[in-house]
Amino acid sequence: MKKFSVDLIDDTYSGYFSIDSLDKKEYTIKSKTGILERNFDDQWTGSSHELTSIKDAVEFLDKKINLKLKGQPGDFPFHPAKIAKENQYIFDFLQDLGVMEWKVIFRGLRSRRIIIKNGKEKRTGFRHFSILIKVRLKDHRNFIEVGEGGGGGGQGPKFNQNGLVSRVKEISDNHKLAENHDVSFTGKIPVILSPGDGAILFHEILGHALEADYIYLQRSPITVSHIGRQIMPANVTVVTEDKNDSFFAGIACDDEGETPKSACLIEKGILRNVISDSFYKHLLDLKNCGHSRVEDFTCLPMPRMYALYLKPGGCDPEELIASTPYGVYAREFGEGKIYFDKNVFYFNIHDARLIEKGKRTIPLGSIMVKGDISEVLGSVEMVANDFRFDKGISYCFKNGQTLNVRVGQPTVKINNLWVTSDAND
Amino acid sequence: MTRTKQPLTNNVEMTTTIHDTLEQGKKTGFSTVEAFGEKVEREVYEHLTNHKVQHHTAVINKVTARAFWDTDDPVGFALSKPGLHEIKNAFSAVYSFHLPSGAMNYASLLPASLDRVEVKIYDDTIDSSDVSRVDELADQVNETLISPSFKDLELKKICYSRELRKVYIANSNGLNAKYIKTHFNLLLTMGLGGNLIDIAENGAFSRQIEPVKLVYRAYNLLDSLTETPLKWGPKEIALVLSPEASAFILKEFSEYFKIKGDKKFMDLSFPAILNIIDDPLLDGKAGSVPFDDEGTQVGEKVLVRKGSFIQFISDVQTAFQNGTRSSGNGFRNDRSLFPTVRFSNLYIKPTVLSLKNLMEDAGKGVLVSLLKLKCVAKEGYVFSAYGYKFSGNNLLEPVHFHFSTTFLNYFLHIVKVSKEMKFFYSTYNVGSPYVLLEARQKSPGMLTI
Numbered sequence: 045m046k047k048f049s050v051d052l053i054d055d056t057y058s059g060y061f062s063i064d065s066l067d068k069k070e071y072t073i074k075s076k077t078g079i080l081e082r083n084f085d086d087q088w089t090g091s092s093h094e095l096t097s098i099k100d101a102v103e104f105l106d107k108k109i110n111l112k113l114k115g116q117p118g119d120f121p122f123h124p125a126k127i128a129k130e131n132q133y134i135f136d137f138l139q140d141l142g143v144m145e146w147k148v149i150f151r152g153l154r155s156r157r158i159i160i161k162n163g164k165e166k167r168t169g170f171r172h173f174s175i176l177i178k179v180r181l182k183d184h185r186n187f188i189e190v191g192e193g194g195g196g197g198g199q200g201p202k203f204n205q206n207g208l209v210s211r212v213k214e215i216s217d218n219h220k221l222a223e224n225h226d227v228s229f230t231g232k233i234p235v236i237l238s239p240g241d242g243a244i245l246f247h248e249i250l251g252h253a254l255e256a257d258y259i260y261l262q263r264s265p266i267t268v269s270h271i272g273r274q275i276m277p278a279n280v281t282v283v284t285e286d287k288n289d290s291f292f293a294g295i296a297c298d299d300e301g302e303t304p305k306s307a308c309l310i311e312k313g314i315l316r317n318v319i320s321d322s323f324y325k326h327l328l329d330l331k332n333c334g335h336s337r338v339e340d341f342t343c344l345p346m347p348r349m350y351a352l353y354l355k356p357g358g359c360d361p362e363e364l365i366a367s368t369p370y371g372v373y374a375r376e377f378g379e380g381k382i383y384f385d386k387n388v389f390y391f392n393i394h395d396a397r398l399i400e401k402g403k404r405t406i407p408l409g410s411i412m413v414k415g416d417i418s419e420v421l422g423s424v425e426m427v428a429n430d431f432r433f434d435k436g437i438s439y440c441f442k443n444g445q446t447l448n449v450r451v452g453q454p455t456v457k458i459n460n461l462w463v464t465s466d467a468n469d
Numbered sequence: 470m471t472r473t474k475q476p477l478t479n480n481v482e483m484t485t486t487i488h489d490t491l492e493q494g495k496k497t498g499f500s501t502v503e504a505f506g507e508k509v510e511r512e513v514y515e516h517l518t519n520h521k522v523q524h525h526t527a528v529i530n531k532v533t534a535r536a537f538w539d540t541d542d543p544v545g546f547a548l549s550k551p552g553l554h555e556i557k558n559a560f561s562a563v564y565s566f567h568l569p570s571g572a573m574n575y576a577s578l579l580p581a582s583l584d585r586v587e588v589k590i591y592d593d594t595i596d597s598s599d600v601s602r603v604d605e606l607a608d609q610v611n612e613t614l615i616s617p618s619f620k621d622l623e624l625k626k627i628c629y630s631r632e633l634r635k636v637y638i639a640n641s642n643g644l645n646a647k648y649i650k651t652h653f654n655l656l657l658t659m660g661l662g663g664n665l666i667d668i669a670e671n672g673a674f675s676r677q678i679e680p681v682k683l684v685y686r687a688y689n690l691l692d693s694l695t696e697t698p699l700k701w702g703p704k705e706i707a708l709v710l711s712p713e714a715s716a717f718i719l720k721e722f723s724e725y726f727k728i729k730g731d732k733k734f735m736d737l738s739f740p741a742i743l744n745i746i747d748d749p750l751l752d753g754k755a756g757s758v759p760f761d762d763e764g765t766q767v768g769e770k771v772l773v774r775k776g777s778f779i780q781f782i783s784d785v786q787t788a789f790q791n792g793t794r795s796s797g798n799g800f801r802n803d804r805s806l807f808p809t810v811r812f813s814n815l816y817i818k819p820t821v822l823s824l825k826n827l828m829e830d831a832g833k834g835v836l837v838s839l840l841k842l843k844c845v846a847k848e849g850y851v852f853s854a855y856g857y858k859f860s861g862n863n864l865l866e867p868v869h870f871h872f873s874t875t876f877l878n879y880f881l882h883i884v885k886v887s888k889e890m891k892f893f894y895s896t897y898n899v900g901s902p903y904v905l906l907e908a909r910q911k912s913p914g915m916l917t918i
Contacts, residue, residue, distance in 0.1 A: 060806075061566075067570060067572075068542060069541075069542045069568060070542060070544075070807065071544045071545075071563060071566045072544065072545040072546060072547070072563075072805075072806040072807070073545075073546045073547075073559065073562060073563060074546065074547045074548075074806065075546070075547070075548050075549065075551075075555070075559070076547075076548075076549045077549055077550075078529075078549060086521065087520070087521035087522055087523065087524065088522060088523045088524070088525070089523075089524045089525070090523070090524070090525045090526070091525065091526040091527065091528070092525070092526070092527035092528065092529070093527075093528050094528065094529045094530050094531065094549040094550045095549065095550055096549070096550050096551060096552055096555060123565075123566075124566045124568075125565070125566055125567075125568060128568060185845065186845065260517070261517075261625050261626065261658060261665065262625075262660065262663075262665070263665055323522065327517075327520065342527050342529055344513065344515070344523060344525055381842075381843075381844075383841070385663075385664050385665050385666075385694075390843065390844060392844075412844055446804075
């Protein structure tokens with residue numbers, strides 16, 4: 045592998061505003077500018093420095109860089125007083141809902157990066173606003189979270205207030221109704237994941253299994269020898285790019301200045317590429333990289349996902365339900381735990397319904413699904429044609445670094461999942 | 470520590486920046502201002518088997534401000550290496566947000582002064598150690614692995630870091646204090662029979678990092694990973710939890726020791742053998758500090774003494790909400806600007822008994838080496854447990870099972886505590902000796918405590 049150098053100038057401005065059921069408010073802003081210098085010569089040597097401005101970084105690097113970056117920190121349209129006024133409807137609704145406690149969190153992030161690889165300069169930009177509604181229902185230990193996010197318009201964050209309120213109300217009602225039913229499951233059953241956010245399950249069990257550092261360390265059940273081989277059913281195609289999605293439109297390259305040569309990970313069930321940075325590309329003799337990401341300039345880059353989309357299939361979504369004599373329809377998704385070493389994963393579903401004789405019936409409230417990673421990857425039975433992107437608040441946590449990620453999928457039917465509302469199963 | 474080149478501009482001293490922050494905050498119109506500064510120099514080495522991967526240094530200078538009006542909730546900001554201009558702009562930006570409700574705030578409770586306390590958390594060898602230290606550690610690991618005792622145990626990755634951290638805290642009530650701390654970390658990724666484990670050692674002193682002990686721990690943990698389910702005749706089972714397993718549960722249940730915890734616990738009596746302490750003044754420990762991130766004086770806090778609940782921990786804000794005084798547990802993290810309630814060195818106090826005593830007293834049971842949290846269910850926490858059956862002092866075959874428990878049931882069923890103490894660091898330090906517990910078999914492979 046040839047010697048090369050990469051300098052990453054990172055300028056991030058973020059805002060946080062929260063309000064809760066006790067009318068406690070918190071407003072904070074963060075401004076972070078710095079540089080990550082890295083040189084590769086058999087190994088990476090690098091250094092990070094916090095700086096006052098991009099101008100500092102240019103002087104620090106002693107390189108010629110065009111300083112004209114759009115916008116100044118003060119221009120960022122994240123104004124809590126305005127946000128509070130515009131979203132009063134949500135606060136009023138939550139106050140009347142009769143829950144134990146609630147909190148609404150608004151976040152705004154603007155990240156601008158200049159990546160200079162071997163003297164060649166590239167720029168990336170990312171802007172994101174989000175709302176997260178956390179509700180703790182009566183007699184419940186954990187919070188239910190409902191949210192949405194996106195790049196916002198020129199005026200700043202705008203949210204679908206009616207949609208958010210409806211989702212909170214529906215989940216709350218379904219949990220109350222679910223208390224009247226005592227459903228227990230034996231054996232593995234099919235689970236139908238709703239379009240959009242359901243793809244976070246594939247991000248966790250497929251996407252992370254395809255990350256080159258996990259492959260190199262043999263943490264993942266996938267190995268390089270799987271490339272070119274069938275690892276999923278032929279109805280599954282997974283890609284990392286979708287021209288209709290503007291979520292990462294400002295990301296022209298990864299944090300090493302690379303772009304993937306191919307956006308295809310799985311083609312009709314055949315593994316085509318894995319998710320790699322240039323170091324692991326060299327180490328594992330791969331063809332593709334362009335997935336080196338870092339939360340900020342103080343951290344060490346590693347192979348990470350940006351977006352992961354499961355392409356639509358040919359079925360009508362109702363066919364998936366109609367073909368299921370007994371199963372579960374999963375609508376709102378929580379967090380999961382993946383144990384690659386045990387080949388097992390657990391995933392929380394915050395709102396689910398039972399499927400009986402091809403029809404959605406009673407609400408189940410919160411449930412947990414568990415599966416064998418390799419078996420589940422091979423158990424995607426049907427893929428519908430109703431592709432949707434997630435609601436824009438998918439995050440990924442790896443080795444202490446949290447990043448925005450994007451997922452999308454149509455309605456998908458997976459067989460062979462254990463489902464339990466009783467976690468002792 | 471290798472000093473890398475410094476930024477060319479705005480290389481002002483942190484004390485000046487802190488002073489400017491307090492002054493600008495008052496000028497902007499806030500009645501009380503708190504400034505928290507951090508200067509961090511970190512060096513990380515990462516090696517994969519047969520490949521050097523990373524040598525990375527980081528220099529971080531950050532100032533965080535919390536500003537109060539006479540009433541209402543405070544606002545705040547964090548800036549990287551700011552100058553006067555940036556500080557002024559940030560105060561203006563947050564000042565514009567004021568939704569007055571007239572509610573009282575806790576500004577007057579921020580400490581105005583501190584007594585000097587001694588805690589050994591600075592290793593002056595940090596400047597003299599260099600890249601050879603990581604090679605030396607890797608050599609020690611590899612030499613240990615040659616032993617036939619560790620057949621098939623593989624070192625996959627080694628990561629070594631050292632950090633020098635200078636902390637400054639000041640507020641307009643009059644407080645002005647600082648401390649310096651070092652932190653060393655060795656993280657090994659070890660593999661055995663298709664299983665991998667990350668195992669780490671942390672401390673304020675370089676000499677506390679003992680790679681050979683880490684290899685032993687890694688082997689014991691990996692060797693216990695089995696899918697063989699626990700088969701047990703009697704209904705009652707004695708469980709001896711390793712320090713690792715016990716500290717894992719203590720951390721999971723530590724939320725209950727925070728001031729928002731259920732006050733009904735104050736009336737409960739756990740077994741008299743149980744003493745739980747949070748002590749930020751333990752020399753050399755990764756969680757030790759002379760004061761918390763709000764400048765509150767710290768000291769040993771006994772949370773449970775001889776089975777009786779004594780106190781909760783708090784920061785200034787949660788103490789204010791509960792009409793009490795901060796216990797000195799307000800710490801900042803990268804995710805939230807304002808302090809949140811966190812432990813320093815939380816541990817179960819050891820006794821004079823040995824592990825051998827615990828196993829002999831139990832007669833037969835399971836020595837649990839490793840736990841993973843499976844989920845939090847309606848009836849409590851469910852853990853996936855790996856360990857060995859034992860009879861007397863003899864370890865038998867490895868077994869796997871699950872058990873569910875709650876905060877109350879867990880501590881109520883602790884029978885004995887040993888003397889062999891070990892701390893584990895992740896965000897804060899949690900320590901425990903071996904503990905002997907009584908469990909019941911609910912169904913094959915499923916226990917309840």
